[in-house]
Amino acid sequence: MPRRLIQLLLGLSLYGVSLALMVRANLGLDPWDVFHQGLAQRLGWSLGTVVNVVGALVLLWIFLRQRPGVGTVANIFVLGTVADAVLGLLPPVTALPLRALLLISGVLLNALATAAYIGAGLGPGPRDGLMTGLVRRTGRPVGWVRTSIEVTVLAVGWLLGGSVGLGTLAYALMIGPLVQVLLPLLTVPEAQPTAQTARSDG
Known part of the structure; x- marks a missing residue:
């Protein structure tokens, strides 16, 4: 544990850093985050x-018969807080090569962070929970629900005015394959019962 x-807290913190970089x-x-940014501007x-507020509101998926975990609650408090802190330290960037470097670093770090907090196995983020809750309630395929x-x-x-561009496309193309590679490496295995525990249970 x-x-x-x-791993959960590091993953969520790195996710906030990756958001700030992008x-x-x-x-x-x-x-x-296009939605978050547009809403923030309005x-x-x-x-x-x-x-953080949207994450808390999305927790309404608990009524879709999902069970939030420690990771779900931590997601609401850590992710946005870290993003704001890093944005306060990073000045705006104008040079295109540096912006491209920040984008690539942000996407790679986001994949690592996602694999880390999911691999911790302490509950999905609110937005992921919304997806899985709708899958269970509607019976639709995961891909269809997530895409929708x-x-x-x-x-x-x-x-609302959120930033849509090359980074949006790069994220869509890269995040799935990257998380697929990293997730097995960062998934914490379930504890196996010892021989003594097994005998006492039997």
């Missing part, structure tokens, strides 16, 4: 505040 908690790259964000809130959600938040975020 200590390793899982540490924001400073200013070449387009992933669908959910409300006059910080991006991290919107990320992300297209919706992307469209709404773009209409």
Whole structure:
């Protein structure tokens, strides 16, 4: 459990860092963060505040018969808070080569962070929980539900003024394969019962 908690918190923190890097790259964000950014601009809130508040609101998927875990709750408090802290330290960047480097670093770090917090096995993030909850309630395939959600938040975020661009496409193409490679390496195995425990249970 200590390793899982540490990995969870590191993963969520790195996710916040990756979000800040992609924001400073200013070449387009992933669908959910396009929505977060557009909403933040409309409300006059910080991006991290919107990320955290939206995460809390999405927890309504608990009514879709999902069970939130420690990771679900930690996601709400850590991710946006870290993103705001890093954005406060990183000044805006104008040089295109540096922006491209920030984008690539952000996507790679996001994949590592995603694999880390999912691999900790302490509960999905609120947005992932929304997807799995809708899959169970509707009976639709995971791919169909995830695509529908992300297209919706992307469209709404773009209409609100969120950043859509090359980074959005790069994220869509790269994140799945990268997480697929990294997740087996960062998945914490379940504890196996010892021989003495097995005998006492028997």
